[in-house]
Amino acid sequence: MKKKIQWNKIAVHITLIIGALIVILPFYWMVVTSLKTNAETMMIPPTLIPENWQFSNYIDVMKQFDFGTAYLNTAIVTVARTLGQLLFCSMAAFAIATMRFPGRNVIFIMMISVLMFPPEMFMIPVYNLMNTINWLDTYYVLTVPIMASGFGIFLLRQFFMSLPRDLFEAARMDGCSYFRIYWSIYMPLTIPGLVSLGIFVAVASWNDFLWPLIMTSSQDLQVVSIAIASFVGEHNTNYALMMAGSVISILPLVLLYLFLQRYFIEGIALTGVKG
Amino acid sequence: MKAGYNNQKKPLKLNDKKSEIIWGYILIAPAFAILLIFHILPALSSFWFALTEWNGMTAPSFIGLENYINMFKDEQFMQSVVNTTIFTAGSVSLSVIVAVFFAVQLNKKIRARAFYRSVYFLPFVIMLVAVGTTFSWVFNSQFGLVNQILGFFGLPTPSWITNPELLMTTMILADVWHKLGYNLVILLAGLQSIPRTFYEAADIDGANSFQKFWTVTLPLLSPSLFFVIIISLINSFKMFDLVFIMTGGNPILLEGTSTMVYNIYEQAFTYSYMGYASAQSILLFFIIMIATLIQFYLQKKWVHY
Numbered sequence: 001m002k003k004k005i006q007w008n009k010i011a012v013h014i015t016l017i018i019g020a021l022i023v024i025l026p027f028y029w030m031v032v033t034s035l036k037t038n039a040e041t042m043m044i045p046p047t048l049i050p051e052n053w054q055f056s057n058y059i060d061v062m063k064q065f066d067f068g069t070a071y072l073n074t075a076i077v078t079v080a081r082t083l084g085q086l087l088f089c090s091m092a093a094f095a096i097a098t099m100r101f102p103g104r105n106v107i108f109i110m111m112i113s114v115l116m117f118p119p120e121m122f123m124i125p126v127y128n129l130m131n132t133i134n135w136l137d138t139y140y141v142l143t144v145p146i147m148a149s150g151f152g153i154f155l156l157r158q159f160f161m162s163l164p165r166d167l168f169e170a171a172r173m174d175g176c177s178y179f180r181i182y183w184s185i186y187m188p189l190t191i192p193g194l195v196s197l198g199i200f201v202a203v204a205s206w207n208d209f210l211w212p213l214i215m216t217s218s219q220d221l222q223v224v225s226i227a228i229a230s231f232v233g234e235h236n237t238n239y240a241l242m243m244a245g246s247v248i249s250i251l252p253l254v255l256l257y258l259f260l261q262r263y264f265i266e267g268i269a270l271t272g273v274k275g
Numbered sequence: 276m277k278a279g280y281n282n283q284k285k286p287l288k289l290n291d292k293k294s295e296i297i298w299g300y301i302l303i304a305p306a307f308a309i310l311l312i313f314h315i316l317p318a319l320s321s322f323w324f325a326l327t328e329w330n331g332m333t334a335p336s337f338i339g340l341e342n343y344i345n346m347f348k349d350e351q352f353m354q355s356v357v358n359t360t361i362f363t364a365g366s367v368s369l370s371v372i373v374a375v376f377f378a379v380q381l382n383k384k385i386r387a388r389a390f391y392r393s394v395y396f397l398p399f400v401i402m403l404v405a406v407g408t409t410f411s412w413v414f415n416s417q418f419g420l421v422n423q424i425l426g427f428f429g430l431p432t433p434s435w436i437t438n439p440e441l442l443m444t445t446m447i448l449a450d451v452w453h454k455l456g457y458n459l460v461i462l463l464a465g466l467q468s469i470p471r472t473f474y475e476a477a478d479i480d481g482a483n484s485f486q487k488f489w490t491v492t493l494p495l496l497s498p499s500l501f502f503v504i505i506i507s508l509i510n511s512f513k514m515f516d517l518v519f520i521m522t523g524g525n526p527i528l529l530e531g532t533s534t535m536v537y538n539i540y541e542q543a544f545t546y547s548y549m550g551y552a553s554a555q556s557i558l559l560f561f562i563i564m565i566a567t568l569i570q571f572y573l574q575k576k577w578v579h580y
Contacts, residue, residue: 016391019377030405095298116564120515120536125321128331147305177298209402209403224402225404229520239412253401268399269464
């Protein structure tokens with residue numbers, strides 16, 4: 001009996017290892033290719049480890065393409081959107097979850113209806129609007145419109161609603177202002193929810209492509225995804241450089257993920273449970 | 276004593292009500308303004324632009340339903356509707372089935388569970404643009420790793436990324452690879468919330484593991500499954516990045532892979548047919564809405580809360 005259970009477990013492990021290898025393989029191939037000479041990338045059979053390590057590929061990519069600016073822009077956009085969403089979505093979610101004022105339900109329904117039409121679906125009128133207010137090709141267009149989301153409001157509302165109502169009433173009795181209840185009582189109790197939303201927004205912002213593609217055109221405002229796409233357009237036969245560029249574009253999030261794995265995974269799981 | 280308490284309380288309560296209303300609006304204002312100005316109003320104005328001929332520069336001129344009529348005669352657009360449907364069907368079904376399979380394996384009492392989970396989740400943080408470049412290389416017909424492996428075993432080595440029909444398959448595989456971890460993590464959380472006692476009861480009834488999966492796991496997992504399907508569905512219908520990167524704008528490749536969002540992007544920003552592209556946006560919106568509503572209707576039959 002005991003032996004049989006062990007065999008079952010080994011079968012499970014083998015299945016999971018095969019799956020993990022398939023998941024890892026593209027990463028492995030990306031990194032290995034990025035360290036080969038272009039000639040070596042086209043060898044048959046392929047070398048599994050670079051013959052001579054071309055770290056200079058990374059320097060070449062950096063030289064040919066201004067990834068520094070792209071990194072900086074993407075970091076600015078990611079931080080601004082993430083902080084904006086955490087603040088504005090939590091404020092709105094708090095008001096909707098705890099306070100009574102006329103029009104509350106209508107406003108809530110309007111805000112979560114945005115979940116149904118993501119901005120890329122209606123990019124034409126948004127583009128036209130940005131054009132009219134002269135926001136095209138600015139940091140504003142990359143940040144402000146994405147500083148609130150139906151998803152964020154919905155998610156945080158679920159968290160706020162799960163806190164006991166007595167907490168709110170008791171704080172009011174003690175003469176606590178609404179803003180203080182929100183900021184000093186409700187926010188600290190919702191940290192898992194905030195972490196969850198923050199990670200979600202940060203990942204989406206770093207990886208965003210269509211929005212900056214439409215709304216910006218100048219080199220100074222290029223984000224990483226745009227930089228890598230135009231780099232690929234120019235060097236679509238030099239796979240070593242292409243893969244070096246890809247590694248550069250994903251590195252910050254991968255590192256962040258490796259350090260904060262638990263928060264990433266539990267945060268994402270929470271969006272499923274609460275949503 | 277009681278009366279005094281009430282007297283004191285009353286004016287305070289009135290003030291309280293007023294300040295609650297004022298604070299409510301203050302707290303809600305930034306998010307509501309952003310969503311209204313940049314999301315809701317533009318979406319609504321699309322319905323008007325869809326009825327016009329408009330190049331984005333001059334004033335739009337009203338042409339009634341002509342855009343909608345043209346849309347159904349436009350072969351390129353109809354092809355993109357078909358492509359989007361194929362992509363969505365392939366990507367959603369495959370990513371959900373594979374995620375359920377691995378989630379069930381991961382839910383068993385084994386070592387290194389957290390490690391496996393971390394590995395499987397990793398692709399989700401990768402930008403789709405980089406997923407596209409990487410898969411274009413891994414599936415390269417001549418030098419790609421996949422064909423090298425297939426060739427090694429004497430299997431056929433198709434042109435994954437240069438054959439318009441196969442490129443769709445490659446794109447679906449790339450998308451499944453990318454979102455598998457997300458689906459897996461959510462399904463795993465759902466599995467872990469199933470009480471052990473249900474399985475113990477099934478054991479007492481003498482159920483085998485296949486029966487346990489069908490009668491215990493699947494029904495109790497259905498809310499998570501439903502959530503994952505809806506999210507995957509909406510995201511797949513919006514696919515753009517992979518098409519942009521993996522076709523590189525090549526019209527021959529685009530024929531078999533161009534999605535609706537890609538088509539809208541091309542019509543609006545390459546050809547400046549803003550009115551026509553708006554009409555396509557609205558069709559996409561209704562397709563997603565109907566697909567979601569169908570799911571919500573069907574869930575009554577198979578989701579158990």
